Amino acid sequence: MRDNLTRRQFLGTAAAASAALTEIPAASEQAETPAGPTSGPRIVDSHVHLRHGNAARTEYSPETIVETMDQVGIDQSVVFAICTTTGHSIEMAEAAVKKYPDRLIPYVYALPHYQRPVIKEIEGVLSGGRFRGVKIHAGECTLAEYVVDPVLDTAGKHGVPCLIDCLGNYPVARRMAQSFPKTKLIVAHMGRFLSKDKELLDQFIGLAEEFSNVLLDLSGVVIVEKIEEAVQRIGSARLLWGTDGPDKQPDTVTYARNELEKIRRLSLSEQDKANILGRTACNLLGL
Numbered sequence: 276m277r278d279n280l281t282r283r284q285f286l287g288t289a290a291a292a293s294a295a296l297t298e299i300p301a302a303s304e305q306a307e308t309p310a311g312p313t314s315g316p317r318i319v320d321s322h323v324h325l326r327h328g329n330a331a332r333t334e335y336s337p338e339t340i341v342e343t344m345d346q347v348g349i350d351q352s353v354v355f356a357i358c359t360t361t362g363h364s365i366e367m368a369e370a371a372v373k374k375y376p377d378r379l380i381p382y383v384y385a386l387p388h389y390q391r392p393v394i395k396e397i398e399g400v401l402s403g404g405r406f407r408g409v410k411i412h413a414g415e416c417t418l419a420e421y422v423v424d425p426v427l428d429t430a431g432k433h434g435v436p437c438l439i440d441c442l443g444n445y446p447v448a449r450r451m452a453q454s455f456p457k458t459k460l461i462v463a464h465m466g467r468f469l470s471k472d473k474e475l476l477d478q479f480i481g482l483a484e485e486f487s488n489v490l491l492d493l494s495g496v497v498i499v500e501k502i503e504e505a506v507q508r509i510g511s512a513r514l515l516w517g518t519d520g521p522d523k524q525p526d527t528v529t530y531a532r533n534e535l536e537k538i539r540r541l542s543l544s545e546q547d548k549a550n551i552l553g554r555t556a557c558n559l560l561g562l
């Protein structure tokens with residue numbers, strides 16, 4: 276039956292059902308609750324766009340991102356911009372983090388350029404320790420060795436993860452995982468955004484089983500039982516929750532809250548949920 280529903284319909288229906296069970300505090304109440312580990316396990320959204328890769332290249336201000344986090348109860352978010360140059364992605368993330376140094380964690384976007392040495396730009400922000408990871412998107416550049424390997428090597432040397440959207444390309448993901456055992460690879464969307472292909476998701480869980488440097492990003496995963504299966508197979512310490520937001524459908528707060536409820540509703544222990552929703556990211560990023 277789920278296959279007949281759109282993702283939004285499914286998440287909306289399920290969130291409404293769970294909202295009846297778990298009281299979600301009103302925004303005004305939440306605003307007075309200090310964010311942070313004192314109010315429960317830390318919640319970290321590990322996948323937030325300052326600039327999206329959609330057709331409109333939608334951008335969200337750091338203010339909107341943090342206001343949304345406040346209302347949903349998200350302590351910290353990993354932020355990055357895509358569909359722009361590496362240099363501009365650095366500027367956007369630096370400006371955001373300057374405003375909210377305790378809330379936002381910047382990743383640099385790696386987009387190769389013939390005329391500019393982006394590896395130097397990437398090294399520059401990683402060596403200062405300000406940027407905690409690298410974002411790579413196969414939608415904008417090839418993941419061929421001659422393009423992506425220098426980035427993976429640089430990330431490994433600086434001890435930061437690469438969040439990679441490989442668009443479901445399992446052989447390429449496997450080659451990267453095998454070739455760079457010292458680089459943590461976060462496979463976005465457990466392989467492919469909104470995938471309903473269970474075999475494909477199985478392959479990527481299998482990749483994480485085979486290579487301990489592979490983590491799975493759970494944003495855009497719509498077959499939620501695969502998340503429970505991933506916990507059984509690789510444990511929750513290599514699974515990362517993210518919203519892939521902000522998203523205005525239906526509004527940024529409801530969207531993020533639905534994504535959070537997606538994890539909270541799973542048949543998992545509280546410890547596994549705490550890992551997925553924040554602890555894994557804290558350990559990975561040294562937060």
Ligand SMILES: [Zn+2]
Pocket residue numbers: 322324519
């Ligand atoms: Zn994304």
